[in-house]
Amino acid sequence: xxxxxxxxxxxxxxxxxxxxxxxAKLVPAPGAHAALVTRLQKAVAYQQLICALAHQFEAGHANxxxxxxxxxxxxxxxxxxxxxxxxxxxxxxxxxxxxxxxxELAKKIQLAQSxxxxxxxxxxxxxxxxxxxxxxxxxxxxxAELSGWSKAQLNAFAAAQALPPPLWLRLQSDMTPEQAKTxxxxxxxxxxxxEQGLCAHGGxxxxxxxxxxxxxxxxxxxxxxxxxxxxEVRPGQKAWDVCAGAGGKTLAIGAGMHNKxxxxxxxxxxxxxxxxxxxAKRAGLYNIRSFVWSADAPxxxxxxxxxxxxxxxxxxDAPCSASGTWRRNPExxxxxxxxxxxxxxxxxxxxxxxxxxxxxxxxxxxxxTCSWDERENEQQVAWLLTQYPDFSLVSQSLLGCPDMxxxxxxxxxxxxxxxxx
Ligand SMILES: C[S@@+](CC[C@H](N)C(=O)[O-])C[C@H]1O[C@@H](n2cnc3c(N)ncnc32)[C@H](O)[C@@H]1O
Numbered sequence: 447x448x449x450x451x452x453x454x455x456x457x458x459x460x461x462x463x464x465x466x467x468x469x470a471k472l473v474p475a476p477g478a479h480a481a482l483v484t485r486l487q488k489a490v491a492y493q494q495l496i497c498a499l500a501h502q503f504e505a506g507h508a509n510x511x512x513x514x515x516x517x518x519x520x521x522x523x524x525x526x527x528x529x530x531x532x533x534x535x536x537x538x539x540x541x542x543x544x545x546x547x548x549x550e551l552a553k554k555i556q557l558a559q560s561x562x563x564x565x566x567x568x569x570x571x572x573x574x575x576x577x578x579x580x581x582x583x584x585x586x587x588x589x590a591e592l593s594g595w596s597k598a599q600l601n602a603f604a605a606a607q608a609l610p611p612p613l614w615l616r617l618q619s620d621m622t623p624e625q626a627k628t629x630x631x632x633x634x635x636x637x638x639x640x641e642q643g644l645c646a647h648g649g650x651x652x653x654x655x656x657x658x659x660x661x662x663x664x665x666x667x668x669x670x671x672x673x674x675x676x677x678e679v680r681p682g683q684k685a686w687d688v689c690a691g692a693g694g695k696t697l698a699i700g701a702g703m704h705n706k707x708x709x710x711x712x713x714x715x716x717x718x719x720x721x722x723x724x725x726a727k728r729a730g731l732y733n734i735r736s737f738v739w740s741a742d743a744p745x746x747x748x749x750x751x752x753x754x755x756x757x758x759x760x761x762x763d764a765p766c767s768a769s770g771t772w773r774r775n776p777e778x779x780x781x782x783x784x785x786x787x788x789x790x791x792x793x794x795x796x797x798x799x800x801x802x803x804x805x806x807x808x809x810x811x812x813x814x815t816c817s818w819d820e821r822e823n824e825q826q827v828a829w830l831l832t833q834y835p836d837f838s839l840v841s842q843s844l845l846g847c848p849d850m851x852x853x854x855x856x857x858x859x860x861x862x863x864x865x866x867x
Contacts (some may be wrong), residue, residue, distance in 0.1 A: 447472065448469075448472050448473065448482060448486060449486065449489060449529060449532065450529065451468065451472055452464065452486060452490075453524070453525050457521070457781065458781060459777075460775065460777070460778075461486070461487070461490060461775060461776060461777045462774070462775060465483060465486070469482070469483070480648065485536075487608075487610060487776050488536065488539075488540065488608055488776075489532060489536050490776040490777050490780075491577040491607065491608035491772075491776035491779075492535075492536060492539050492577050492608060493521060493524050493577075493780065494516075494519060494521075494574060494577070494579060494780075495535075495539060495574045495575060495577060496524060496527065496531075496532055496535040496536060496539070497519065497523050497524055497527070498512070498515070498561075498574050499535045499538070499539075499554075499557065499558060499561060500527055500531060500535060501515065502557060502561070503553070503554060503557055508560065508564075512568075512570035512571065512574065512580045513570055513580050513581060515580075516570070516579050516580040516581050517581065519579075521780040534551065534554060535554070535558075538554060538555060538558035539558065539575075542555065542558040542559050542562050543555075543559070561574075561575065562575060569583040569587070570583065572604065573586070573604075576604035576605060576607050576608065577607045577608040577776070577779070578604065578607055578779070579779075585819055585820065585821075586600075586603075586604075586818075588820050589818045589819070589820060589844075590603075592820060592824060592844075593844045595848070599848045599849070600848075602847075602848040603847060603848035603854075606773055606847050606848060606851075607772060607773060607779075608773075608776065609773060610773055610774050610776075611667065611668075611773050611774060611847070611851050611852045611853060612638070612645035612646070612647055612851060613645055613646040613647070613652065613665055614643060614644070614645045614665070614666060614667050614668040614671065614852065615637070615643070615644045615645060615646060615652070615663055615664070615665060615666070616643070616644075616663070616664050616665075616666040616671050616698060617644070617662065617663055618661060618662055618663055618664050618697060618701050618729045619661075619662040619663070621662060623639050623643070623644050624639065626644060626657060626662070626663060627639050627644060629655070629656060629657050630646070630652070630655050630657060630663075633650060633654065633655040633656055633657075634649050634650035634654075635649045635650050635651075635652055635654075635655050636648040636649035642668060642850065642851075643668060643671070645668075646665075652665060659728075660728075661725070661727075661728035661729035661730060662729075664694075664697055664698075664725070664729070666694055666697075666698060667774075667846070667852050667853045668846065668850050668851070668852035668853075669770070669816075669845045669846025669847070669850060669852040669853045669854060669855040670694055670695065670698075670816075670853065670855060671698060672845045672846070672850075672855075672857075673695065673763075673814050673845055673855050673857050674694075674695045674698035674699055675698075676812055676814075676841075676857050676859055677695070677699050677759055677761050677810075677812050678702075678759075678810075679699055679702060679703055679707070679709070679758065679759045680702075680703075680707075680758075681702070681703050681704045681706035681707055682703075682706045682707045683703070683707045683758040683759065684707055684708045684709075684710075684750070684751050684754065684757045684758050684759075685699060685703075685707070685708070685709050685710070685757055685758060685759040685760070685761070686709075686710045686711075686712070686745075686757045686759070686760045686761070686801070686804060687699065687709065687710070687711045687712070687761050687763070688712055688739070688741075688760060688761060688762045688763070688797065688801045689712075689713055689714075689762060689763045689764060689765065689797065690711035690712060690713050690718070690719070690722055690736065690763075691713055691715075691718045691722070691763070692718045692721040692722050692725065693711060693718075693721070693722030693725050693726060695761065695763055696709065696711045696722060696726070696734060697722075697725055697726065697729055697731065699761070700726065700729070700731040700733065700734055701729070701731075703733060705730075705731065705732050705733045706733065707733060708733055708735065708748075708750065708751070709731075709733055709734045709735070710734075710735050710736070710748070710751075710757075711734055711735070711736040712736065712737060712738065712739035712745075713736075713738065713739070714738065714739070714740040714741070715738070716738050719736045719737070719738065722734075722736055723736060735748075741796055741797040741800045741801070742800070743800060744800050744801075744803045744804065745800070745801070745803075745804050747804060751804075754806055755806045755807060755865075756803075756804050756805050756806030756807070756809055757804050757805060757806060757809060758806060758809050758810070759809065759810050759811075759812070760801055760802070760804055760805050760809070760810075760811050760812070761811075761812045761814065762794075762797055762798055762801050762811075762812070762813050762814070763814045763815075764790075764793075764794045764797060764798075764813065764814065764815050764822075765790060765793060765794070765797075766790055766794070766815035766816060766817040766819075766822050767782055767786060767787055767790060767817045767819055767822060768816050768817065769782065769816075769817045769818055769819055769854075770815070770816040770817050770818050770846065770847070770853045770854035770855050770856075771816050771853045773847065773853065774853065787819065787821055787822065790822060791821055791822060791825075791826070794815075794822065794826055795826070795829065798813065798826070798830060799833075802830075802834055802837070805837075805862045806862070807862055807863065807864045807865040808861070808862060808863075808864035808865075809861075809862050810840070810859060810860065810861055810862070811837060811859075811860040811861075811862065812857060812858070812859050812860070813826065813827065813830070813857070813858045813860070814855060814856060814857045814858075815855065815856050816853055816854070816855045816856075817854075817855075817856060818844065818854045818856070822856070823842075823844075823856040823858070824842065826858075827839060827842055827858045830860070836862055836863045837860040837861065837862050837863070838860065838861055838863070839858065839859075839860055840859040840860060840861050841857075841858070841859050842856070842857070842858035842859075843856070843857060843858075844856050845857060
């Protein structure tokens with residue numbers, strides 16, 4: 447029932463938002479929610495694989511050109527299968543070697559097992575088995591090459607694509623993680639503290655905890671926390687978060703400024719900035735200024751920034767394919783097209799071109815995306831270095847999955863040449 451209700455949604459609906467709004471209405475017993483959410487997320491992540499298994503079963507042979515099949519496949523095709531077929535194929539994906547199964551399932555079990563065995567030698571089967579499209583394997587292989595992934599890392603990256611990462615938490619205040627853990631547990635939130643940090647894994651909603659209400663703690667993915675750490679703004683400096691959205695990174699940068707200096711947050715959407723202002727107030731950050739800026743022309747620098755010839759730090763956390771967040775939003779992968787990437791690459795260049803003049807001589811520029819695609823990352827870095835020879839590259843790296851149980855992000859740090867004295 448829940449699968450059918452989800453399938454009836456218009457394309458573009460966000461699974462997590464839809465679940466928050468509708469799950470309690472569809473399934474009144476709250477005890478069943480966690481298991482249902484996990485199963486629905488997996489069914490969505492493996493949507494194409496389910497169609498592929500059903501297609502091969504119907505064809506009666508394994509001699510299929512999966513790249514050609516993928517080129518014609520649309521996410522709606524899953525609606526041609528019955529709910530019980532979807533259930534069966536999903537069960538076989540999750541456990542291709544069931545201890546007990548009805549005799550009529552024998553052929554399907556055999557097919558699932560040979561499909562899985564084929565993933566070792568056939569990149570298309572590898573992609574499909576992990577909830578990725580065969581057509582993306584060229585870009586994924588390029589990523590593996592650029593980041594120097596071992597086979598184990600590539601396997602870990604692929605296997606993670608149908609597993610949502612934990613809900614990572616970041617302390618906005620000076621309290622220790624141990625103190626935060628105790629306080630959250632008193633409020634009924636189940637938390638885990640590891641060397642990497644603090645994450646919530648069930649129990650009461652984090653939003654109901656005293657710490658969250660008091661602005662002492664924020665939900666922020668681990669890769670995003672690492673990325674924010676690359677924007678090393680010191681108290682008293684001036685920084686600009688160009689695509690600030692609802693302020694995930696603004697708040698993390700602001701925490702290190704201790705209300706000294708100036709942090710400008712802009713975005714094309716006013717409603718996101720309203721949320722940012724609410725969160726900043728809750729966190730006790732008073733040095734943040736925000737307004738709408740849509741990257742159509744260079745920014746008119748605020749007076750105190752103009753006096754020092756620009757910002758010390760400028761961050762462009764660019765709009766992107768968000769391929770690095772597909773673990774968290776499994777349905778988003780089925781909305782992605784190469785044409786979108788082409789458009790995004792041009793938008794990213796426009797935003798960068800209009801943000802760069804705001805960096806002071808000797809200042810730093812950070813370019814980031816939540817994408818693993820080279821075209822939005824390393825290729826953009828190469829373009830910037832060619833177009834703007836007064837900037838040099840300090841570092842570029844991929845952050846997060848497969849090395850962390852998190853989203854995957856990319857960050858590049860540049861330095862602007864100081865003026866000759
Ligand atoms: C990756 S998101 C930023 C996430 C945010 N930095 C955070 O940490 O929560 C990219 C942002 O770019 C904004 N954006 C898209 N087009 C833009 C434009 N032309 N000018 C400025 N911002 C834009 C989007 O509204 C979105 O909030």
